[in-house]
Amino acid sequence: MASATSLDSQIPEATAPQDATTSAQTQFPTVNIGTRSSVLAQIQARHVEQLLKNAHPDRTFKICPVLAQGDKDKVTPLQQLSQGENAKSLWTGELEAMLEQGEVDIIVHCLKDMPTQLPDNLALAAILEREDPRDALIVSPKFPEGTMLADLPAGSVIGTSSVRRAAQLRRMYPSFEFIDLRGNVGTRLAKLDAEGSPYSAIILAAAGLKRMGLDNRIRQYLSSESGGMLHAVGQGALAIEIRADDYAMSDMLQSIRCEKTTRACCAERALLRALEGGCSVPIGVETTFRSQKGLSVGLQPAAEYDKDGKAVEEDTVPLDDQELVLKTLVVSVDGKDSVEYEAARKVRSGAEAEVLGRDVAKILIERGADNILQQISAEKQWAAKKQLEEMDTTA
């Protein structure tokens, strides 16, 4: 995907009044695009708008940014914010209400932030081509250039609000400490760079940094081969949500979907659904495609990405002839217990990819993943209860 600046330059100024030759535009109502209001979310929405404009030059589009609950409350740790009734609606609640009421026609989401179960009247209409799915290490400027994860001294503080990221890093680097780090990408980088900052490094999704043109801050790409980190389900992919009965919109979105990303993410999301985990549960995945010749094609984190973030290797083998390889890892919060499994299979559709995801979930459960996940949900409930008790005593 293009960087933020080049994206900007492709976007025309506010739509000029339409003359008679473009009157076709008035035949259809404007498509209202709902998005969260963060800088990254708006870059993503503009990217989708541009793809749609290219594919449907006769249509008009308007971006409607909305402040989400998770953006408003920057104090409560994410794990607590997403407890109970708020579960999973943190980023999507207000936008989904607007979609249901017809105030917007599509919502642009980071697939990673979308619950695996949507309300019945809404649907995931398209998954777009994936940006780099890996997590990225950003190191404090107080360390010399070239300092990687393994070079950070014992006791270093890593900023992340993600249970998955912290658990996986504890597993590989038990001496590190972790402190919650909230806010949008710009805020997090500023907190890392601030004078007297407690953080030695932070972890962010490479995709977000690349979309914002901030990938010059990335010190190390984390993957199964580097730092032993698997990314979140759906990370790096954008997804479009619509009203389930809006067939016209569903048709329109087929022009911008990506089959390869859809298959990969269907496998990942089916796995997550079967393990009943939310986005904050320590399930890491890495999905790649492998041709019969044994060479790995596309999406693989180990691939070289060019300056636009595209995997350099060209796909020459038809997608149906490639195996979908799903690497998975479930880790306990303390990083001491873990279960991993890797499976590969040819799939010809998103639905077939979902079967692969569910099969892998079964195997992970047989190998003890459910014990790890149950322990985590018990701890979460305990933390929520304790917080309520504390509120009682201070009231």
Ligand SMILES: NCc1[nH]cc(CCC(=O)O)c1CC(=O)O
């Ligand atoms: N949880 C927030 C979130 N949701 C999606 C992204 C990054 C972009 C993506 O994964 O598509 C981020 C920020 C981050 O994790 O660093």
